[in-house]
Amino acid sequence: xxxxxxxxxxxxxxxxxxxxxxxxxxxxxxxxxxxxxxxxxxxxxxxxxxxxxxxxxxxxxxxxxxxxxxxxxxxxxxxxxxxxxxxxxxxxxxxxxxxxxxxxxxxxxxxxxxxxxxxxxxxxxxxxxxxxxxxxxxxxxxxxxxxxxxxxxxxxxxxxxxxxxxxxxxxxxxxxxxxxxxxxxxxxxxxxxxxxxxxxxxxxxxxxxxxxxxxxxxxxxxxxxxxxxxxxxxxxxxxxxxxxxxxxxxxxxxxxxxxxxxxxxxxxxxxxxxxxxxxxxxxxxxxxxxxxxxxxxxxxxxxxxxxxxxxxxxxxxxxxxxxxxxxxxxxxxxxxxxxxxxxxx
Numbered sequence: 463x464x465x466x467x468x469x470x471x472x473x474x475x476x477x478x479x480x481x482x483x484x485x486x487x488x489x490x491x492x493x494x495x496x497x498x499x500x501x502x503x504x505x506x507x508x509x510x511x512x513x514x515x516x517x518x519x520x521x522x523x524x525x526x527x528x529x530x531x532x533x534x535x536x537x538x539x540x541x542x543x544x545x546x547x548x549x550x551x552x553x554x555x556x557x558x559x560x561x562x563x564x565x566x567x568x569x570x571x572x573x574x575x576x577x578x579x580x581x582x583x584x585x586x587x588x589x590x591x592x593x594x595x596x597x598x599x600x601x602x603x604x605x606x607x608x609x610x611x612x613x614x615x616x617x618x619x620x621x622x623x624x625x626x627x628x629x630x631x632x633x634x635x636x637x638x639x640x641x642x643x644x645x646x647x648x649x650x651x652x653x654x655x656x657x658x659x660x661x662x663x664x665x666x667x668x669x670x671x672x673x674x675x676x677x678x679x680x681x682x683x684x685x686x687x688x689x690x691x692x693x694x695x696x697x698x699x700x701x702x703x704x705x706x707x708x709x710x711x712x713x714x715x716x717x718x719x720x721x722x723x724x725x726x727x728x729x730x731x732x733x734x735x736x737x738x739x740x741x742x743x744x745x746x747x748x749x750x751x752x753x754x755x756x757x758x759x760x761x762x763x764x765x766x767x768x769x770x771x772x773x774x775x776x777x778x779x780x781x782x783x784x785x786x787x788x789x790x791x792x793x794x795x796x797x798x799x800x801x802x803x804x805x806x807x
Contacts, residue, residue: 464488465711466556468589469563470511470536471495471504473667474604474658477704478560479511483530485708490554491536493563495519498570498577499668502805507665508536522546541585551592558711561589561603564634567669568608568763571631582634590645598651602710605639605655605727607696607768608632616735617696617769620657620727629763639727646724652715653724656707659731659770663700663790664797671695671738672791675745675753676798684754685742691757693738694767696731699785699793706730709779731770732783744787748795 465482469475470491479489491511495504495518505515512529513536520538527534539546541563565571565581586603593601609624609632627633635657642653662672678685687693707730718724746752760766775781 463557463712464490464555466490466492466551466554466559468492468541468559468561469604471508472562472566473507473665474661474700474703474707475560475562476507476510476665477663477700478562478707479534481704481708482711483511483534485712488533489530489535490556491534492539492550493536494540494581495538496565498565498567503665503668506801510665511536541588542580544588544591547588548592548595551596551598555596556598558600558602559589559593559598560707560711561586561601564604566631566667568629568631569761570669571629571634572763575630578630578634582631583637586634586638586641590641593651594645594649600711600715601642601651601653602707603638603642603653603655604635605657606632606635607657607659607729607731607770608765609636609639609657610765610768612765616767617733617771618729619771620729620774628765631763643725650724652718653726654710655727656710656730657727657770658703659696659698659729659768661698661700661703663794665801666700666794671741672745672794673798675742676749676795679745679749679751679753680799680802682754684756686756686758687738687742688758688764689760689766691739691742691755692766694735694769695738695741696734696768696770697736697741697787697790698730698732698770698783699787699790702732702783702785703730706775706779706781706783709781713779728775728778729770729772730775730781731768731772732785733770733772735767735769736787741787741791744791745795748792
């Protein structure tokens, strides 16, 4: 299939694209490469896909992969650029859109709220319009576990109410689900939202816990443990996430169309909750070094515990997360040490 992957220079988008290419699909990648975190890491991911950094720096320039040829192309573009995006949809005519681009980060949404409206609301609207006007067969998009807000019932299920987000980031993701529902209803194309739960692994984002903790421990800086470390997360390894996303992308939507079930939302996680302190201990073990811990109160917009019920995704797509944190953290730290050494020298 020909698949448009937005956010392809991002953590999840890069891994999804790499695996789609390995399975023989054609990928058109889009990313604005903003400076929310080091653009160098984003360009390094693109290089892994055979995209030249200099060429990829120019907005609107189509770049062909050196390693995959015309099966992998990239264009730098902002989601907010409605006209350019619609033209891209018309020219590329993707069969499936995997929309992973967004302004990420719960805490950053408190400091820079406008970025979330521009990218996550206006940008998502433009994606929906592109799908509507060019006959895209299926829109698969990133939602987030953050939509559950301060729900106390564990594990989280997609049937749970999600009407009380505790950050603007969460509110934009809930808005995406509502917008997708409306477009599926009005314009009769399938949309599938995936509520990601704390994804980690090689090529991960520098603003996320595993990267932050590892970097701080290596450099003898203290790590910040909010809620005094009394947190639990459904940490999910990137390979398990990628496998699940691709199962949904490749899935046949015929039965959904026949059953008039065009709108779907799934949790995608590891199906278990891990104590933050156990996660930190595993990092320390792999680095052979004890972290300097700074215990802090709960931060605004944060939640104490997440845990995904993924029964629906297992039943409908055969999803099977099976990577332990021991294996996952080991893989990340091996990548981090190698990447840091290359970056520094």
